[in-house]
Amino acid sequence: MINSQEASAVLMEIESLSRLVRQSVFYRHASTMLILWGVATFIGYLLSFFAPAAAPVIWAVVIVAGVICAIIIGALNKKREGVSTFDARATAAFIAFVAFGCLWSIVFGNMAPRQIGAFWTTYFMLPYVMTGFWFGRVFVVIGMSVIALTLLGYFLAGPWFTLWMAVVNGGGLLLGGLWMRRS
Amino acid sequence: MAELDDIIHQPLRLKIMAALNALHPAQGLDFPRLKKLTGATDGNLGAHIETLAKAGYVSVEKAFVGKKPQTTVTATATGRGAFARHVATLREIIATAEGK
Numbered sequence: 276m277i278n279s280q281e282a283s284a285v286l287m288e289i290e291s292l293s294r295l296v297r298q299s300v301f302y303r304h305a306s307t308m309l310i311l312w313g314v315a316t317f318i319g320y321l322l323s324f325f326a327p328a329a330a331p332v333i334w335a336v337v338i339v340a341g342v343i344c345a346i347i348i349g350a351l352n353k354k355r356e357g358v359s360t361f362d363a364r365a366t367a368a369f370i371a372f373v374a375f376g377c378l379w380s381i382v383f384g385n386m387a388p389r390q391i392g393a394f395w396t397t398y399f400m401l402p403y404v405m406t407g408f409w410f411g412r413v414f415v416v417i418g419m420s421v422i423a424l425t426l427l428g429y430f431l432a433g434p435w436f437t438l439w440m441a442v443v444n445g446g447g448l449l450l451g452g453l454w455m456r457r458s
Numbered sequence: 459m460a461e462l463d464d465i466i467h468q469p470l471r472l473k474i475m476a477a478l479n480a481l482h483p484a485q486g487l488d489f490p491r492l493k494k495l496t497g498a499t500d501g502n503l504g505a506h507i508e509t510l511a512k513a514g515y516v517s518v519e520k521a522f523v524g525k526k527p528q529t530t531v532t533a534t535a536t537g538r539g540a541f542a543r544h545v546a547t548l549r550e551i552i553a554t555a556e557g558k
Contacts, residue, residue: 276462279555282548285472289545292473293480295495300481 298411302455305410307348308361309417309452315341317445320392324437330388342369372402389436393429396444397422417451463544465513470498470506475541478516478533486519486532507531515540 277285319337323330349361380386380394400418407414421444428439466475473496477487487495493503510516515537519530533541 277551279552282551286545286548286552289472289476292476292495296477296480296487299491299495300485 301410302413304352305414306452306455308345309448309455311344311348312341313445313448313450313452315344315445316396316448317441320437320441320445324441327388327437338373342366345369389429392437392440393425396425396440400425413451413455417447417455421447421451460543460547460550462547463540465509465515466541466544468506468509470496470502471510472544473498474503474506474510474531475515475533475537475544478531479538479541481533483533483535483538486517486530489529489531492531510537513537513540 315337319334322333326333345361346366349365353362376395376398380391380398384390384394386394400422403414403418404422407416407418424443424447425440428436428443432439466472474492477492477495481487489503492498492507493500496503498506507516507518511518513536514534517532517534519532521528521530
């Protein structure tokens with residue numbers, strides 16, 4: 276039989292490992308979503324660069340397609356591992372988040388296309404940064420990097436801003452997702 | 459006071475069981491991830507997984523993903539129960555020492 280100090284040490288090790296495993300699983304699921312939205316936003320910005328007049332339609336299609344893919348991935352995870360990563364609550368939260376963004380960027384904000392591009396990217400990165408305070412520094416690094424590069428492009432990229440955003444936002448999320456998968 | 463589970467109490471097997479118990483019951487961990495989490499070598503990890511599997515504490519599933527073989531280890535209901543009892547005994551040891 277072991278003494279109480281040894282028992283405490285064993286329990287601490289169990290707790291530490293459990294936390295590591297939960298974080299690892301969370302990163303794995305989150306990385307799939309990051310890669311999905313990375314590809315979606317890359318396509319959205321690229322198409323918007325070549326057809327700026329059609330940008331509202333392009334983004335509506337990209338967001339709806341992204342949500343449908345996220346729901347399918349969530350359902351597959353539920354079937355395979357018993358854990359849903361994009362369930363009804365996540366869908367409702369996403370819709371509320373997008374509705375809030377639309378209200379202030381389109382209805383009240385009266386923003387120019389360039390401002391809308393910068394707003395939505397920084398707005399979407401905010402929850403990543405905040406999530407990172409609880410679930411790991413990888414989220415904070417990805418969120419802050421994309422926000423910083425977005426602001427850099429907003430002020431310095433001139434007419435190439437939309438293309439800059441395709442690389443920075445789409446590529447940033449994609450690389451972030453791949454990095455997270457290795458973490 | 460209940461006895462500690464000798465099969466689980468070995469340090470590496472404890473790490474394996476702790477890692478698997480942190481997951482949803484339907485979830486498992488593949489061999490490379492388990493190796494990374496426990497810091498074990500291939501041979502050592504394989505031997506201890508076998509001991510746990512013989513005790514009925516874990517199930518081992520081997521499959522091919524593409525052309526690569528993949529081994530997934532999952533805690534069984536028996537293993538989860540044994541692990542919970544082991545943790546309860548550890549807590550009991552601490553509580554007894556503190557005079558609770």
